[in-house]
Amino acid sequence: AISWGKQQQSRISHGSKKKKKLISLPPSPPGGLPIIGHLHLMGAQPHLALRDLAKKHGDLMLLRLGAVPNLIVSSACAAEAVMRTHDHVFASRPRSTVAEILFKSSMDVGFAPYGEQWRQSRKLVTAHLLSMKKVRSFGHARHDEVRLAIARIHDHARTVVDMSDLLYSFSNDLVCRAVSGKFFMEEGRNQLFRELIGMNTAVLDGFHVQDYFPRLAQFDFLTRVVSGKVKKLQERWHQLLDNLIDAHANKSSRRSLIVEENDDQETDFIDVLLSLQQEYGLTRDQMKAIMMDMFAAGTDTSYITMEYALTELVRNPHVMAKLQAEVRRNTPNNQEMVMEENLGNMTYLKAVIKETLRLHPPVPLLLPHQSMVDCTVDGYMIPAQTRVIINAWAISRDPRSWDRAEEFIPERFITGSTVGIDFKGSDFQFTPFGAGRRICPGLNFALATVETMLANLIYCFDWELPTGKEDVDMTDVFGVTMHRKEKLFLVPKPFDVYHVLEN
Numbered sequence: 001a002i003s004w005g006k007q008q009q010s011r012i013s014h015g016s017k018k019k020k021k022l023i024s025l026p027p028s029p030p031g032g033l034p035i036i037g038h039l040h041l042m043g044a045q046p047h048l049a050l051r052d053l054a055k056k057h058g059d060l061m062l063l064r065l066g067a068v069p070n071l072i073v074s075s076a077c078a079a080e081a082v083m084r085t086h087d088h089v090f091a092s093r094p095r096s097t098v099a100e101i102l103f104k105s106s107m108d109v110g111f112a113p114y115g116e117q118w119r120q121s122r123k124l125v126t127a128h129l130l131s132m133k134k135v136r137s138f139g140h141a142r143h144d145e146v147r148l149a150i151a152r153i154h155d156h157a158r159t160v161v162d163m164s165d166l167l168y169s170f171s172n173d174l175v176c177r178a179v180s181g182k183f184f185m186e187e188g189r190n191q192l193f194r195e196l197i198g199m200n201t202a203v204l205d206g207f208h209v210q211d212y213f214p215r216l217a218q219f220d221f222l223t224r225v226v227s228g229k230v231k232k233l234q235e236r237w238h239q240l241l242d243n244l245i246d247a248h249a250n251k252s253s254r255r256s257l258i259v260e261e262n263d264d265q266e267t268d269f270i271d272v273l274l275s276l277q278q279e280y281g282l283t284r285d286q287m288k289a290i291m292m293d294m295f296a297a298g299t300d301t302s303y304i305t306m307e308y309a310l311t312e313l314v315r316n317p318h319v320m321a322k323l324q325a326e327v328r329r330n331t332p333n334n335q336e337m338v339m340e341e342n343l344g345n346m347t348y349l350k351a352v353i354k355e356t357l358r359l360h361p362p363v364p365l366l367l368p369h370q371s372m373v374d375c376t377v378d379g380y381m382i383p384a385q386t387r388v389i390i391n392a393w394a395i396s397r398d399p400r401s402w403d404r405a406e407e408f409i410p411e412r413f414i415t416g417s418t419v420g421i422d423f424k425g426s427d428f429q430f431t432p433f434g435a436g437r438r439i440c441p442g443l444n445f446a447l448a449t450v451e452t453m454l455a456n457l458i459y460c461f462d463w464e465l466p467t468g469k470e471d472v473d474m475t476d477v478f479g480v481t482m483h484r485k486e487k488l489f490l491v492p493k494p495f496d497v498y499h500v501l502e503n
């Protein structure tokens with residue numbers, strides 16, 4: 001345990017009695033209060049508050065939030081120490097009571113502590129649900145869903161369209177379709193999914209006494225009320241997912257299709273999980289926890305990325321024009337849509353998406369990590385069971401790593417000193433998907449979704465702000481995922497895609 005002495009100095013000794021080497025804890029801001037510790041310093045925008053504190057106290061800093069010690073990581077170098085050099089120590093997750101109820105004792109991937117159960121689920125997800133091959137096999141489904149979304153926009157062309165709602169529905173429907181195939185639309189299930197996913201985000205985002213004051217929580221009335229609410233939500237999820245699994249299990253012919261490992265077919269995640277049940281010894285609860293993870297992790301994140309990308313494009317007309325030229329030049333002029341095979345040469349599109357993720361990482365503090373044993377990082381002692389918050393948002397706007405860090409300049413990924421920097425987990429100044437053992441396994445799924453949709457939005461329409469609007473409000477709302485406060489309303493003007501060459 002950490003001793004919070006006068007200077008928050010817990011010193012441990014190494015070596016023989018004669019040669020004692022003292023190692024101190026990372027610096028800690030003054031002003032910690034009894035009981036709540038540094039909680040009051042976090043405010044409504046913790047990513048900003050933590051960045052400002054780090055400027056004064058260092059890139060590795062220790063904060064006590066309630067009763068829990070938190071290591072705050074605020075530079076590329078410190079992030080590399082935690083997610084590469086000592087990744088094996090920091091690859092666990094802290095206990096989250098809400099996640100434990102929702103995901104039945106953390107049988108999922110995202111909230112599970114490091115260990116055999118997590119390793120198994122993670123292997124299953126990366127090898128069978130989110131592999132590159134599997135992502136490619138959803139190409140038709142993606143095109144279908146993009147086509148539907150584009151048709152909806154056409155229906156409202158030249159009027160003000162709620163693009164936030166449209167992009168959210170698109171993202172939601174695509175993940176639902178990947179998980180449960182054509183069943184997701186039946187009986188209005190996509191609406192039910194939408195409601196339950198929204199409720200998940202709300203409970204996972206909330207402040208929960210038990211996570212900061214574990215001992216107090218057992219006597220806390222509010223904790224019991226919240227737990228009751230989460231249990232009800234969990235029951236609704238389980239009813240829905242049980243129905244879906246049963247419907248799939250009854251279609252034995254579909255299952256035999258997968259046993260043949262015919263991955264090019266669009267087989268949904270439930271089909272795959274059923275076919276792997278024996279090999280992985282999967283229980284129903286595990287299957288449901290993994291499915292819920294896909295909804296929780298896959299919907300908001302992709303939607304937020306598309307919404308910010310479109311917002312930045314509208315605010316930066318020269319970037320929009322350059323991207324539009326690239327997308328229209330690289331799409332054969334007899335096509336009504338951009339197909340995935342056309343995306344290969346669209347370097348600027350990829351740079352625009354990178355720049356969006358740099359300025360607006362949807363998960364600004366990543367998911368919390370936790371140390372499993374005592375460890376020395378950068379000369380500081382980090383005790384076992386320390387929660388770790390990586391301020392990816394601050395790091396990807398850090399002027400020590402980025403020129404004109406606050407500006408939207410996709411070109412920085414094509415020429416200059418930051419060319420070639422990628423988000424795949426080896427450039428620690430840019431980790432919107434995390435890095436190391438806990439890196440997001442949905443990266444390729446997300447990219448395929450965002451690239452295809454964005455290319456089509458830009459190809460099929462010219463975009464304008466509603467009359468009377470000069471700019472878009474960029475206020476963020478902080479949470480596990482951070483999104484724009486205001487909805488994005490835009491006016492789409494259809495582009496005559498068959499006359500690209502003449503133009």
Ligand code: HEM
Pocket residue numbers: 109110111122125130293294297298299301302305361362363366367368432433434435437438439440441442443445446
């Ligand atoms: C632009 C979209 C996305 C972003 C920015 C994103 C970002 C992240 C981040 C930051 C983490 C935590 C990494 C860490 O702990 O260090 C994560 C974890 C995870 N993501 Fe994503 N994600 C996205 C899309 C998706 C999609 C589409 C899926 C699945 C369909 C997905 C599934 C997961 C899962 C299962 C985890 C937990 C991994 C683990 O704990 O081992 N993500 N993601």
